[in-house]
Amino acid sequence: MQTTFNYSSRYLSKRTRQYLKVTFAVFAGLVSTAKAQTSYELNTGWKCAPIADVKASGTTVSANTFTVNNWMSATVPGTVLTTLLNNKKVPDPFYGMNNERIKDIYNTGRDYYTYWFVKDFKEAAPVAGNQVYLNFRGVNYSCEIYLNGKKVNPQTHHGMFLRQSYNITSLLSKDGENRLAVLVYPPDPVGNPNGGQGGDGRIAKGVGLQYTAGWDWIQPMRDRNTGIWDKVTIEKTGAINIINPHVVTVVPGVRSVNGVQQPAIIKATAELQNATAKAVNGTLQYMLDGNLVKRSVTIPANSTQEIALGDFTLKNPKLWWPNGYGPQNLYDLKMQFLTDGTKLSDQETVSVGVRQITSDWSTETHSRYIMVNGQKVFIKGGNWIISDAMLRFTNARYDAEVRFHRDMNLNLIRVWGGALVERPEFYKACDKYGMLVFQDFWISGDADGKWLDPFKAEDQWTRRKYPDDHKLYLKSVADQIKLVRNHASLAIWCGGNETTPPEDILLAVRDTIMPKLDGTRWFVDYSNSDKMSLNTLGGNGDGPYGIQPLSAFWEARTYPFNSEVGSVGVSDYESLQRFIPKENLVAPQYSANGKTKTDSVWEYHKYIGYDAAIDPYGKAKDAKDFATKAQLVNYDQYRSLMEGFSSHMWSWYTGTIIWKTQNPWTAMRGQMYDYYLDPNACLYGLHNGSESLHAMYNPVTGMVSIINNGFEIKRDLMLAVSTIDMAGKDSLLTQLFVEAQPSTVKAFLPMKPAVDQSAKDKGVFLCLQILDKNKNKLSENIYWIADEHGIYSGLKDLQQAKLSTTARKSADGKIEVTLTNATKAPLAFFNRLSLVDPVTHKRILPVFYSDNYISVLPGDHKKVVLDYEPQAGQPMPLVSISGWNLAEQFIAVQ
Known part of the structure; x- marks a missing residue:
């Protein structure tokens, strides 16, 4: 039986409100004072040793009589390389050429990075039918687990992206002193890091990370990220354990951001695990915004069942919107299982953003577009690799990185397929900052056989079947969907980067797993699929990459929903000093004949050329001068990129995703901030060019236009255009009142002759302003325009600022x-x-x-x-x- 209570006072009499207030307070008090489950992380006090140094068996190592005092302190969660670095056994692989000084697993053999990890912890054996679980959220790549002299996993665990949960109730020590021992094996095979994308490709034979064998933006991770890389937790429950709660929100119709909302529908399910030998009667319930929804159920002995709670109608919901379109309202939904009426067996809290994400096909652009709550959203996104190449994830770093994307005025992050399904902490930050997420699974055209590649060890026919274990891959996909599907920010699932998985995997994911576990999102078969963005231009369906003339962003038509397009990204001099030795801080020397000279450390850190883009500001005197002038190029490149795409919003394009906005290593390309979280001018060029309400100048046609990304019309806007010469003289060229319709871009003023004339001799500054009717400045966009020879001659002689x-x-x-x-x-x-x-x-x-x-x-x-x-x-x-x-x-x- 299911019952729904609504405690919203607007719909009840005063007497009824008083009665329910008392009743609910008593009920809530009973639940809160009951013995609830507890969960805690095992994240300190670990010890480790290489397998070569440990001659004992797992049953012996996991007995607390076995001495581990002389073992290294281990970092868990973390990788073997992280532990070695923290114990000063290896140099920092992110600095200079240090990575070359660390032994690579391809040369040492897998045993070199195969490690025992041991953790002593206190936990008494439970009583009265209560249960204790040991949970691993991620181990790379396979492992054996022992507790107090007993084997925990009957068979070897395989797979980096597969959670593990073990009921250890019967294995806990009576005196509460316990020892956990985990033997972690690296991926097999580890692949040869021979300079190819994913090295020789064989790293993709497993279900794990592909970039660890090297890519065009990173050097190889020498241990291939072997380790207990994600959280280990102890969870205590009553007889019933709530697993994988699932909350779906249905928001019908076209919604506005403001005003009273029509109701939304809340759908909720959960898997209930009964680990006891008796059937358990009880109540599954959740509380949301003062509403209680519950259902009486019986869970048979030694079973797990999925239970659905009936649809609940949430009145006047506070909706969740992407960044730039509205607020990111979130509700806490507390799901509980009660026995004996009031005894809490288990509870889980789910953060719920009430929204509905759909997509449709544009016959004008020949690409799909995203709708949130019935409103079209022009996608301005960034490609994301992973937060840290050595998997040193923290809540604070996730929050900072996603916040930077919010500050760029972007609204989507694509998680690239050579890495992982991102962690719940990443998604929590995306929920908070309004970043939609385009999540790839673990396939990449580079390693998985799309192209002929002389670096690869096996032919395309063989690589096309990667990974070797399709059942493990599908099991991992299902598990990771359950891990993150509740997050409001998750918008798109993708079968792989630039290619699909093998057909049997693709069909199983698309037609069976996805509809069963998460049928509410758009599933793209691969990242640059014609089903997402019809490629009528030839080529790969994404790009171009690297430095481009500013005119190209405006005039060169590219793919209508471009999953990867980008430019340069060298940070400033202080950033370079953090990872480049002093003797290597030498500016690249550009040569038009193709013989550009670049320092070896810059090349090792994947420098991508600025070509002739620095020269109009004057030849770089040294590395500091180069990095300073590079920021001007950075700003212009990314402002123009987003302005150019936005200028053709809904006519040529439904969205674009920059390749790429961050680096998890000290690379020198494609980043809006460096590995150390120091922003460069790329970020602020995007911040400007991606404004929701923005005036912009087409460098080819000289047309001034306004883009309004919002859902509401903007009236009585003053558009002002002026030039400022190098002495500071301001010349107002024109101004007029305009209005900007919702989700449109409109050209207003042809200004090329006037701007070209002003810039002819020394160059000029061009200022575009949008003011409201009270003369408040809503937007200001200042360009620096070169002289008639394409040189910024006036900047070279610009007098000191006052x-x-x-x-x-x-x-x-x-x-x-x-x-x-x-x-x-x-x-x-x-x-x-x-x-x-x-x-x-x-x-x-x-x-x-x-x-x-x-x-x-x-x-x-x-x-x-x-x-x-x-x-x-x-x-x-x-x-x-x-x-x-x-x-x-x-x-x-x-």
Whole structure:
């Protein structure tokens, strides 16, 4: 029997409200005071040793009489390489050429990185039918598990992406002193890191990471990320254990962001595991926004059953929207199983974003488009590899990285198929910041046989059948779907990167697993599929990559929903100093004849050429000068990329996804911030070019247009166009009142002759502003235009800025910086703000800037908010500011 209670006071009489308030308070009190389940991580106190040093069996090692005092301290969750690094047994593989000094598993053999991991913990054997479970969220690649002298897993576990859960109730020591021993084996085969994408490709024979054998943006991970890489937990429950709760939200119709909402439908299920020898009667229930939904059930002995709770109608829901379109409202849904009316056996909390994601086909663009709550969303996305190449994941790092994507004004992250189904902590951050997620499974055209490749050990016919164990792959897919399917941000499942899995896998995932476990998302068979984006241009269906003329972003038509398109991404000099030795900080020397000279460490860290893009600013004098000028190129490249795609919104394109926005290693390409979470100008070029309401200038046609990504019409907007010469003289070219229709881009002003004339001799600054009817500045976009020869000759002679800067603490962890330019002064151009240590003047990381690489007009001012996490006992930091025509200054925070 199922019962639904709604405690919303708007629909009840006063007397009834009082009665239910008392009744519910009593009920809630009984549940909260009952003995609930507890769960905790085993994340400290681990020891480890290589298998070659341990001659004992698992039953012996897992007995607490066996001595492990001389074993190394182990990092769990983590990899063998992480443990070796933390014990100073290997140099930092992210610095210089250190990775070459670490032994590769292909040469050493798998035993070299096969390790025992041991953990002693306290947990008394439960009583009265209660249960204890040992849970592993990820082991790479296979393992044997022992507890207190007994084998826990009857057969060897295989598969990096397959959770493990064991009932250890009968194995716990009576005195509560327990020892867990895990023998972890590396992937097999490990693959030859011969310089190919995924090395010789054989790393893809298993169900695991492919990039670990090397890629064009990373060097090989020497241990192939062997280890207990994800969380290990102990979970205590009553007789019934709730597994894989599943919540689906149905939001019919076309919704607006504001106002009273029509109801949404909540669907919820859970697997209930009864590990006892008796049938268990009880109640499965959940509480959501003051509403209680429950069902009485009986779970047979030694069984697991999926139980569905009836559909619940949630009145006037607070909806979840992608970044830039509305708020990211989230509800906590608490699911419980009760026995004897009030005794809590187990409970799980699910964060629920009420939204519905659908897709449809555009006959104009010949590509699919995404709808959220019935509204079309133009996709502005970034490709994501993994947070850290050595799998050192933290909640704080996930939050920071996803927040950076929010700050770029993007609305989607694609998780690339050579890595993993991202962790729940990543998805939690995406839920929080409104980032839709396009999630690939573990297939890549490079390793899995799409192309002929001389680096590969096996032919295409053989590689096309990778991985070797299809049953394990499908089991892992099903498990990972269950792991993350509740997250509001998850929008698209994808069969693989640039190719499908083998046909039997594809059909099973598409036609059986996906409809059964998560039939609410769009499933794409592969990342650049014609079913997503009809490729009428030839080629691979994505790209181009690398430096491009700005005109190309506007005029060269590419794929209508482009899953990968990108440019450069070298960070500034302070960033380079973190991982490049001083003697290797040598600027690349570009040569038009193709003989560009690049330092070997830069090449090792996958530098991608800027070609002739630096030269218009003047030949780079040294590495610092190169990195400084590279930021101007970075900003222009990514602003133009997003403006160009947006200028053809809904006519040529339904979305684009940048390759790529982050690096999990100290690479020198395709990143908006470096591995150390220090942003570069790419991020702020995107931040500008991806604005929801934005004015932009087409460098080819000279047309000024406005894009409105929002769902509401914008009226009484003043569009102002002006130029500022190198002396700071402002010339208003024109201004007019306009309106911007929802989800449209419209051209308003042809300005090419006037701009070209102003820029002819020395170049010029072009300023586009959008103001509301109260003259509040809604958007400002400042371009620097080259002279008639394509040279930024005026910038070379730009006089020093007369900029005054103040900084004040506005709240804990927040600093407001005001930049004011003098009236009769040159434009203060391209100023980088940093928060720095008051003694060393090194940057504090991470810091989130409301804007950066800022230009300030003569007689104008701008305010920027800096957000960071203050450390206890540390002095107030300083604000550093430096620009193209401003020497570095350090500003005290008031």
